[in-house]
Amino acid sequence: MKSYTLTMIKPQAVKNQNIGNILAMINESGFRITAMKMLVLSNEQAKAFYAVHKERPFYGELVEFMTSGPIIAAVLEKENAVLDYRKLMGATNPADAAEGTIRKNYATDIQSNAVHGSDSDENAKNEINFFFPANELYTKCGKLVSEF
Numbered sequence: 001m002k003s004y005t006l007t008m009i010k011p012q013a014v015k016n017q018n019i020g021n022i023l024a025m026i027n028e029s030g031f032r033i034t035a036m037k038m039l040v041l042s043n044e045q046a047k048a049f050y051a052v053h054k055e056r057p058f059y060g061e062l063v064e065f066m067t068s069g070p071i072i073a074a075v076l077e078k079e080n081a082v083l084d085y086r087k088l089m090g091a092t093n094p095a096d097a098a099e100g101t102i103r104k105n106y107a108t109d110i111q112s113n114a115v116h117g118s119d120s121d122e123n124a125k126n127e128i129n130f131f132f133p134a135n136e137l138y139t140k141c142g143k144l145v146s147e148f
């Protein structure tokens with residue numbers, strides 16, 4: 001069954017011109033991109049997106065990093081999208097990331113770790129709605145996705 005996850009390509013990976021390389025890994029791993037945009041997050045948006053981490057010591061630094069330049073936000077479609085994309089991303093800390101993962105290839109440190117991926121179906125839905133209104137989500141034949 002089709003399912004969805006939300007990814008961001010983080011500012012350091014965009015600055016390093018790794019958008020194309022990362023999107024190629026995503027497509028080659030069987031995900032379809034059903035929505036995509038490039039934007040700079042506002043302070044309020046970054047704080048809200050990472051609100052779950054607001055008590056963590058790195059929250060301020062993370063918000064500063066995530067607003068430091070453009071990001072790519074995209075919706076990925078696949079069976080088991082959330083879990084399969086977490087596998088493709090690799091561990092949060094690139095030092096622990098497996099060979100063949102996006103973070104192994106393109107992360108520079110635990111904070112600048114190239115990509116975000118939703119961690120549950122419920123969060124995926126919330127994160128997709130955070131970035132994309134219903135009229136920006138497309139199906140395989142270019143029609144709008146109605147489930148979201």
Ligand code: GDP
Binds near residue numbers: 058110111112113115
């Ligand atoms: P993820 O689901 O693998 O992205 O990891 P988390 O949800 O635990 O953390 C969210 C994001 O916060 C990570 O992707 C990193 O960008 C950042 N982060 C996590 N742990 C640390 C840390 O110990 N130090 C710093 N500076 N950033 C961190």
